[in-house]
Amino acid sequence: xxxxxxxxxxxxxxxxxxxxEAGTLPPYNQDLMRTIADQCADHGEAMQTLAVQxxxxxxxxxxxAEDADAxxxxxxxxxxxxxxxxxxxxxxxxxxxxxxxxxxxxxxDLRWQIGTGLPDNVSSNLSHGERAFFTKYSENLNExxxxxxxxxxxxxxxxKHHKIQVRCLEDRGELFTRDGSVDLKRxxxxxxxxxxxxxxIREGVLEQLDDDGC
Amino acid sequence: MSDEDDEEEDARxxxxxxxxxxxxxxxxxxxxLKRAWVRERLAPEMMTREDALVEAVKTAVxxxxxxxxxxxxxxxxxxxxxxxxxxxxxxxxxWVEVNRIKYLLREYARxxxxxxxxxxxxxxxxxxxxxxxxERLSEAEQKYVRKYAIAVSEHYENVLKExxxxxxxxxxxxxxxxxxxxxxxxxxxxxxxxxxxVFFRFREDVVNFVTGEDDDGNTDSVDLKRxxxxxxxxxxxxxxxxTDPPKAELV
Numbered sequence: 001x002x003x004x005x006x007x008x009x010x011x012x013x014x015x016x017x018x019x020x021e022a023g024t025l026p027p028y029n030q031d032l033m034r035t036i037a038d039q040c041a042d043h044g045e046a047m048q049t050l051a052v053q054x055x056x057x058x059x060x061x062x063x064x065a066e067d068a069d070a071x072x073x074x075x076x077x078x079x080x081x082x083x084x085x086x087x088x089x090x091x092x093x094x095x096x097x098x099x100x101x102x103x104x105x106x107x108x109d110l111r112w113q114i115g116t117g118l119p120d121n122v123s124s125n126l127s128h129g130e131r132a133f134f135t136k137y138s139e140n141l142n143e144x145x146x147x148x149x150x151x152x153x154x155x156x157x158x159x160k161h162h163k164i165q166v167r168c169l170e171d172r173g174e175l176f177t178r179d180g181s182v183d184l185k186r187x188x189x190x191x192x193x194x195x196x197x198x199x200x201i202r203e204g205v206l207e208q209l210d211d212d213g214c
Numbered sequence: 215m216s217d218e219d220d221e222e223e224d225a226r227x228x229x230x231x232x233x234x235x236x237x238x239x240x241x242x243x244x245x246x247l248k249r250a251w252v253r254e255r256l257a258p259e260m261m262t263r264e265d266a267l268v269e270a271v272k273t274a275v276x277x278x279x280x281x282x283x284x285x286x287x288x289x290x291x292x293x294x295x296x297x298x299x300x301x302x303x304x305x306x307x308x309w310v311e312v313n314r315i316k317y318l319l320r321e322y323a324r325x326x327x328x329x330x331x332x333x334x335x336x337x338x339x340x341x342x343x344x345x346x347x348x349e350r351l352s353e354a355e356q357k358y359v360r361k362y363a364i365a366v367s368e369h370y371e372n373v374l375k376e377x378x379x380x381x382x383x384x385x386x387x388x389x390x391x392x393x394x395x396x397x398x399x400x401x402x403x404x405x406x407x408x409x410x411x412v413f414f415r416f417r418e419d420v421v422n423f424v425t426g427e428d429d430d431g432n433t434d435s436v437d438l439k440r441x442x443x444x445x446x447x448x449x450x451x452x453x454x455x456x457t458d459p460p461k462a463e464l465v
Binding site for chain 2: 033034037040041043044047086089090093094096097100104108129130132133136137140141143144147148149150151152154155158159161162178194
């Protein structure tokens with residue numbers, strides 16, 4: 001049986017996510033997750049072995065060689081062993097869920113802050129399952145927003161002005177807005193409606209200039 | 215005797231200072247929505263969705279937006295004049311207001327979604343939660359929480375499937391086919407913390423409000439005074455939040 005460190009690896013995993021800066025998403029630690037799952041399997045096997053031993057002791061009843069107390073002692077210590085392994089699995093599971101859950105919360109935040117498309121450098125830090133979750137979460141939110149007919153990802157901060165001054169950071173060509181069309185060229189400054197500018201600010205096409213300036 | 219009266223009068227005046235006039239019962243839908251939002255933010259459990267209110271405010275905002283756009287158009291056709299300048303200023307002020315109200319609408323919906331996500335499994339897997347679900351969530355919200363829970367548990371179970379048999383459930387710590395209801399304790403479902411402490415402000419005098427009962431059947435009660443602010447367990451006075459008009463509010 002491989003060595004089972006009783007939760008050391010799991011502790012490492014939790015520490016990793018706890019010590020990472022809030023709002024960042026470090027690469028998904030597939031190796032460590034794998035190791036912990038393997039350890040759980042080992043714990044599971046150990047439990048099976050112990051269970052078999054307990055049964056053996058109980059079956060030996062007919063021999064009459066041991067009295068009831070001694071048998072009780074023996075199975076008692078075996079049961080304690082089983083319990084320790086059981087708790088070790090629960091602890092590992094808890095640690096894995098803490099890790100997954102914290103990452104999931106950060107992934108959810110990404111949907112609100114960045115939008116439906118993840119940039120490659122973020123996406124590559126996600127596990128396959130996490131990318132699938134992001135897609136589902138995003139779809140579900142879109143569907144809800146369609147149903148209530150309100151884009152909830154706008155106005156994450158209380159608004160000050162209804163129009164904002166923005167500087168264009170890359171060539172985007174013509175954009176049709178409520179007030180007619182604007183030509184988004186690099187380094188030009190425009191006065192735009194908040195609602196129309198916000199998605200582009202998030203995409204990094206526009207940059208908001210000082211709020212008090214407008 | 216008259217001293218005591220004076221003291222009582224002073225205390226009453228002090229309490230009245232606590233009352234936020236803008237929060238007095240108002241008929242404006244926007245103010246009512248604002249209050250619903252504040253309540254939603256501060257209450258640990260889900261409140262009833264103010265569907266009619268949200269719709270009313272939304273319709274009003276859309277009408278206002280159309281009116282403002284039309285005014286801007288006619289102004290443009292007319293060409294700028296001296297009196298247009300002041301009208302323009304008025305319009306700007308109105309746009310700011312429209313945007314604030316839209317922010318309120320969005321923030322209200324977002325606050326609710328956050329709470330729904332936090333307690334998704336409570337709404338779907340516990341009896342108490344299911345009751346709350348059908349009585350307090352709108353249809354769209356119910357759909358949202360179902361899909362959300364599926365996405366989360368699929369994501370968890372996709373990883374947990376590597377664990378030994380019996381440990382793979384995303385909601386229960388440990389589950390066997392022998393598990394009975396008594397083992398509900400192993401469920402990892404976060405419930406709204408209705409015993410957490412919140413600030414109540416009372417809008418009306420409530421005499422002899424029953425706060426609890428001990429084992430012998432004796433009841434504890436308090437007299438609540440209008441304007442008083444109290445730090446108490448949410449579960450203690452939560453019923454007063456739901457009367458119409460509410461006898462208490464969260465601050």
